[in-house]
Amino acid sequence: MGAAAQAQELEVMHWLTSGGESASLAVVRQAYQDQGGRWRDAPVPGGSSARAAAVNRILGGNPPPVFLFSVGTQLTELSAHGLVMPVPGAGPEWDRVLPPLLARSAKYQGHYMGAPLNIHGENWMFYNAALLQQASLAVPRTWAEFLDAAARLKAMGKIPIALGGQPWQERLLFNAVVLGVGGRDFYRQVYEQLDPAALASPTMLEAFRVFASLRPFVDEGSPGRRWNQATAMLMRGDAGFQFMGDWAKGDIRAAGLEPGVEIGCALAPARDQAYIMVVDAFAFTPPRDAATAAAQQHFVTVMMDRDVQAGLNQAKGSIPVRTDVPEDGFDACAKQAMALIRDPATNLASTGMGLPGGVAGALDDAISHFWNDPRLSPEEGQELLRKSLLAFR
Template sequence: MHWLTSGGESASLSVVRDAYRDQGGSWRDAPVPGGSAARAAAVNRILGGNPPPVFLFSLGNQLNELSTHGLIIPAPGADEEWDRVLPPLLARSAKYQGRYMAAPLNIHGENWMFYNAGLLRQAGLAVPRTWAEFLDAAARLKAMGKIPIAMGGQPWQERLLFNAVLLGVGGRDFYRRLYETLDPAALDSPALLETFRTFAALRPFVDEGSPGRRWNQATAMLMRGDAAFQFMGDWAKGDIRAAGLEPGVQIGCALSPAPEPAYIMVVDAFAFTQPRDAETAKAQERFVSVMMEPGVQARLNQAKGSIPVRTDVPGDGFDICARQAMELIRDPATHLASTGLFGLPGGMAGAVDDAVSQFWNDPRLTPEQGRDLLRRSILAFR
């Protein structure tokens, strides 16, 4: 079971499927569009007594909950090599009571700023390096009749933009204080207030058609030249490639403006249920072995726009954006966890999304009210 249904996602899964079949495996897909729907469908099947032997999930607290209740088994074939080749943050998050409970597929970065290089040249604009520069550029683009920010109006997309701003205003240590240690001082800080001020200043640069728009529809706006920027995870590169464009060329990429390099990670991973027979157990182990092969890791991530979970995969064949990310994550200090599924408990993650979305969609709310809304949302689950 999986949610890999867009162009780039489907191409990446095909890499694993073809390699698996080449080794004699039999494959049957059960796609469910949308991560949230697919995760819910997998859990429902498990609870209903018809568990999928292999299903896509995400590292984080929801996976730990499945482990706690004994609904999944340790990843077949996981060994000490994983400790050596996986980034430390990813390895810690994939384990429960010292055992790997999922096989990570890829590493995505959430804090990317994609841009239409031709539009920026036409406007005579350099790539913004600060949020102040971005606001100036956005105003200039809007005056030209262009949509500065291609954005889908869904809470998780709004949260991606908010967290990019938060990282840009406060830096990575502030990000950790807010989301990892839940520091009350950070929740009541001037830096968080400034984050909401900057976030609010971006509202006029999103078009009226944003509400309900999917992320790949916003990416299409960027590729057509209808919009200049998109703040989105690097899964957008899969669709950019599928459209025959080269990430880093026609569609440029840069990390969102921030005072120091950081990578907000989200990791897709496959989990496994108790096999019904020896043949299924062997198939699960073959699946993990195939997916973790360095060559398969390279090809599937090139198709998807993500980077390999193995740090020993060379950068040959990857686009310039991915090579930048692969080099960046060699420094563990740059690793940050996504608040969507990776870093916060499920209830708190949803509360953060709700607070951010409520502020974004109600221009009457002041930055002070936004900060208070987020603070109360997080402390309610602390």
């Protein structure tokens, strides 16, 4: 083997082990190897487990040179403690081609602390197109229309909402309602500013009223259900709608269905269009030698290539981090998202991306508590959320 290829050997730690995830990483790996690199795979199934394993290796003195993480406060904390280094090869071009919110979120003290891999959107409403047609239903554009549609589906003996009963899934649904009822500026007031006035406002109370009104349209089997099991309900025609991130498209494709066709996609009903973003990114630890440093920089160059970005995101169901990637080859849902995020006003951070870990955990706990206790009134739910979040101010 040539010296150049040997010099490019690189251990890459990640959690991309499912079908669509593995296919997306394979695009990066193949391009890296085609350009003379040697890739040493270090998979750890599960995002939480993989993040914990990376941190443990760093603290234990055996840091992975490249590891997958999520853009957000936990990565910022690693940067603040000097445990990761600025992304090698990140330059002014990134500021031009990345959505502004992503560019800001991926930086610490003016330097990129992670090389973003993809952009996922959390506020999608997937639906069984044949079932809606059978019920003579149009795709709901408001929450009032959605409640009418849900009532009709329930009368037909169908489950209106396929929901996995886990706190993070309940929070996705709640945040879609918050955006839908209050709009983009209100969402930012709540989750970027933790604004006490917004948390105590009539708008937030209305969000809780709408959220509570969705409870009767979820089946009794929801508690503990995984998201992919809920997606299967949608694909079988047992349920009409699922509110889920665009990673659901991987399972939809694997079942031989086309996102945007048999399983339709629309952004959850909202006053104004917005995309609640969650971003995976690779982070880098200081290299042990010049060969590792060269390999790290080569990895970044390959991953940020426009063709590689197109291929990996088509495989994963996400959209490219670069706004200059052509839409050719993407499904209808992705094309809608790619067009939307080019307007910075539409870019919103997921709570996992924008809130410190303790605050995000308190949010999930409060929402799950309210959702799973029908005795709680919307007023009580609002007060529970207000107290939970303001405890961290």
